[in-house]
Amino acid sequence: MGAEESKPGWTSLPIGAVLVTPGSAERNKTGTWRLKRPVLDAKKCTNCLLCWIYCPEPAIMRGTKTIEFSYDYCKGCGICATECPTKAISMTEET
Amino acid sequence: MARVISQKIVGMNGNEAVAFAAKQARVDVVAAYPITPQTIMVERFSDYVANGEVDTQFICVESEHSALSACVGSSLAGSRVFTATSSQGLALMHEVLYLASGLRTPIVMAVANRALSAPINIHNDHSDMMGSRDCGWIQIYAENAQEAYDWTLQAFKIAEDHDVLLPMTVNLDGFTISHAMEGVTVLEDGEVSKLLGKRQPKYGLDPDNPMTFGALTLPDYYSEFKRQQVDAMDKAPPVIEAVADEFKKVSGRQYSDVSCFNVEDAEAVVICMGSIAGTARTVAARLRKQGKRVGVMKVWQYRPFPTRRIAELLSKVKCVGVIDRAVSFGAPYGALCSDIASTKVQTGIQTKVFNVICGLGGRDVKPADIEQVFEKALRCAGGEPLDMPTSLLGVRQ
Numbered sequence: 001m002g003a004e005e006s007k008p009g010w011t012s013l014p015i016g017a018v019l020v021t022p023g024s025a026e027r028n029k030t031g032t033w034r035l036k037r038p039v040l041d042a043k044k045c046t047n048c049l050l051c052w053i054y055c056p057e058p059a060i061m062r063g064t065k066t067i068e069f070s071y072d073y074c075k076g077c078g079i080c081a082t083e084c085p086t087k088a089i090s091m092t093e094e095t
Numbered sequence: 096m097a098r099v100i101s102q103k104i105v106g107m108n109g110n111e112a113v114a115f116a117a118k119q120a121r122v123d124v125v126a127a128y129p130i131t132p133q134t135i136m137v138e139r140f141s142d143y144v145a146n147g148e149v150d151t152q153f154i155c156v157e158s159e160h161s162a163l164s165a166c167v168g169s170s171l172a173g174s175r176v177f178t179a180t181s182s183q184g185l186a187l188m189h190e191v192l193y194l195a196s197g198l199r200t201p202i203v204m205a206v207a208n209r210a211l212s213a214p215i216n217i218h219n220d221h222s223d224m225m226g227s228r229d230c231g232w233i234q235i236y237a238e239n240a241q242e243a244y245d246w247t248l249q250a251f252k253i254a255e256d257h258d259v260l261l262p263m264t265v266n267l268d269g270f271t272i273s274h275a276m277e278g279v280t281v282l283e284d285g286e287v288s289k290l291l292g293k294r295q296p297k298y299g300l301d302p303d304n305p306m307t308f309g310a311l312t313l314p315d316y317y318s319e320f321k322r323q324q325v326d327a328m329d330k331a332p333p334v335i336e337a338v339a340d341e342f343k344k345v346s347g348r349q350y351s352d353v354s355c356f357n358v359e360d361a362e363a364v365v366i367c368m369g370s371i372a373g374t375a376r377t378v379a380a381r382l383r384k385q386g387k388r389v390g391v392m393k394v395w396q397y398r399p400f401p402t403r404r405i406a407e408l409l410s411k412v413k414c415v416g417v418i419d420r421a422v423s424f425g426a427p428y429g430a431l432c433s434d435i436a437s438t439k440v441q442t443g444i445q446t447k448v449f450n451v452i453c454g455l456g457g458r459d460v461k462p463a464d465i466e467q468v469f470e471k472a473l474r475c476a477g478g479e480p481l482d483m484p485t486s487l488l489g490v491r492q
Contacts, residue, residue, distance in 0.1 A: 001248045010319040010326070015260060016199035019299050019307035 025066065031059070034076035036091040042066045044088035051080035100345065102280045109240040109272035112279045113179065113205045113265065114139035116247035118149055119287040120203075123174035123294075126154035126165035130184040131217045132269035133207035137179060158438060159184035163191040163202075170200035170262075171308050173299030173342040175251060177452055178202065182209035182223045195262040196231030196324060198308060200462060201254035201294075202262040204232075205247060208369070208420075209269040210456040218457020219269040221369070221420035225430045229310055231324050233263040233331055234398040235370040240277045243267040245348055246395075250289060252338045255294050258330045266397075270457065286345050328399040352401035354393040357383060358408055359388030363472035366435060367418040368394045375418075376464045389469050400434050406442035413476035414447040416468040420454050428485055449481050453488035464488055 008019045014020050045066040052067055059074035060067050081089040107115060109397055113135045117125065125144075129137040144153045152169075157164045159180050168178045180188060183350055185206055195202050206224055210216040224234065233253065238242040246265045254263040264292060267273055282290075298306055332352065339350040356376045358364055365375045372393035379389045392408065392415075394401075409415060419429025432450035439448060451468050454460040467488065 007315060008319075010322040013319055015297070015320075015322070015323050015327075016197065016308070017310055017312050017316070019300070019310050022307065024306045030173070055106070067455070076444075 010044045027073045030057075031070075031072045031074050034071075034074060035094055036076040036078060037071070037094050038074060038076070038078070039092050040066060040067055040069065040091050041090070044086045046088075048085065049065055050083050051083065054079050054083045073092055100283070100286060102282055102346065104278045104280050106276055107240060107244075108135065108274050108276045109237075109243045109267045110135035110207065111139050111182055112244035113267065114143070114217045115281065116244045117177040118143050119282070119284055120175065120177070120248060120251045121149065121288065122151050122177040124152045124154065124166065124169035124176045124180060126156055126162045126169065126176075127178045127268050128156055128159045128180070130159070132209055132219075132273045133179050133181040133184070133205070136205060136424040137201055138209070143223050144247045145278060157393060159187040160191060163188040163195065163204075167191060167198060167200050170195070171298070173294065173296035175294040176200070176202045177204070179205040179207070180423060181207040181380060182211055182217075185223045185227060185415060186211060189230070192227050192230035192232060192262075194309070197320065199260040199327070200262055201251075201260055203250040203254055204262065204264050206241070206264050206266045206281040207247070207269045207273040208266050217269070217407075219271050219370075219420075220455045220457070221266070221456075222414050222422070224264065224266050225421040225423070228398070231261065231328075232398065232426075233259075233261050233328075233396075234266065235264065235385065235395055236266045236397055237395075238370055238372045238393060239272055240267075240275065240279050242350075242395075243272060243287055244279050244281065245342065245346065245350065248282070248291070249335075249338050249342050249350065251291050251294075252341075253331065253335050255468045256338075257297055258296075259327055259334050261264060261324070261331065261469065262295060264398045266369065271370040280346075280348075290341065300419070302466060315332070332396075333398050339356055350395065352394075352396040352404055353408065355408060356391040356407070358390035358392075358412065360388060361491065362388045362413045362414045362476040363389075363469060364390045364409065364415045364469055365418060365465065365472065366392045366394065366415050366431065368397060368431060369420065371418060371420070371454060371465075374460060374462055375465050378462045378469060382466070382469055383458045387469070387473060389473065394431065397431070400438075402438045405435070405438050405482050406444050409438075409446045410444050412446050414449070414472045416472040417448060417450050418468065419450060419452045422452055422455070422487075432485070447475050447481060449475065449483070450485040451488050452485065460489075
């Protein structure tokens, strides 16, 4: 019936689907959903951080001279590329 | 019975009795939105807050959806929580009802039952609660203000029990109970405090131990959490029984899953919920004097449905007429009768079952109406075939 035998059963799970230990968002790498990958042209980046503000996920990290992408969590929505005033971010097909 | 201690009788309507029970339960949070016929309940409770008679945080909200949402958050934080609604308000809460049960928040909610629109109507039937029948809450139906008071008190102890941890509704018929004044025998505040204690949350808000509530579960986990809710419903009846026993020791009043009147040797029984049970007993008593073997079964505990116990009690009864106060459009029976019919299938009892739907939108159900149901049940018990398995009683052609 599609039950995954290796996972805990209802008698051992915390009731109400409470996550009693924090950190699951860090453990679960959600970047695997991505169809398009943001790529930075570092020469054009002014480190204005608009992309960092607009990113709906914590997928843009503040670097020293330019921003960096966290591909573990980036879902490829492209908002950063749309908002970038210097067109420093381009979306490329994931292979 | 030794501990049954001083109680006083106070003139209250059903709404006031429930508000008084919530006050005595020393609830931490009330988030509620007034709606006819529950309004007095919220008004009385705000009086308690304004007069400094309670320490409760009263959250004023803009809708019932927000009311129950605030209750869910408060309950998750570890508070004892109470709210109340009716009809359209309950319908607006519908999605949050499932959050409350799925997140296992032991919220206690009184529902002053009222018909659903359209056409708009403010009077009593059970279509509001029946519309949310499968929401995963324990559901109690009270017959009068006394029962509404008693069940509200017990509800906190039942819902907050760690074997249960389910939200719970106490239903009282709009106007018929909510606005009818009666002498309600109440416990002293100290006795209620001793009975209920303080809520001991299983989890709760704790900055040193952060937890996630309301996380997403995908197909690989969702069923397991629904199975837990089934288990909680299964574990509720013994807790309800234990709380009822404890409540009887201090109050002298006995509660259970169902209440029977002359059912033991009856051949025809009327099954119903709420205020209509009083009328049914009066009629049954009169028919008994005429030598007719009739009885009344009032269902207090609609969810979890006491299937096995009802089957035992009905095992020698030849025919039951089940009264529903809501239409389940397109279904073979109304909701209560569906459960009685399922009880028959699951347990193999031979009792014949028919359904009468009446008292919609506050239409008065008179003794003569109930007598018709008994007469039909007696004819059926005597061997007459059932021509109309479901009928709407007292509707003009």
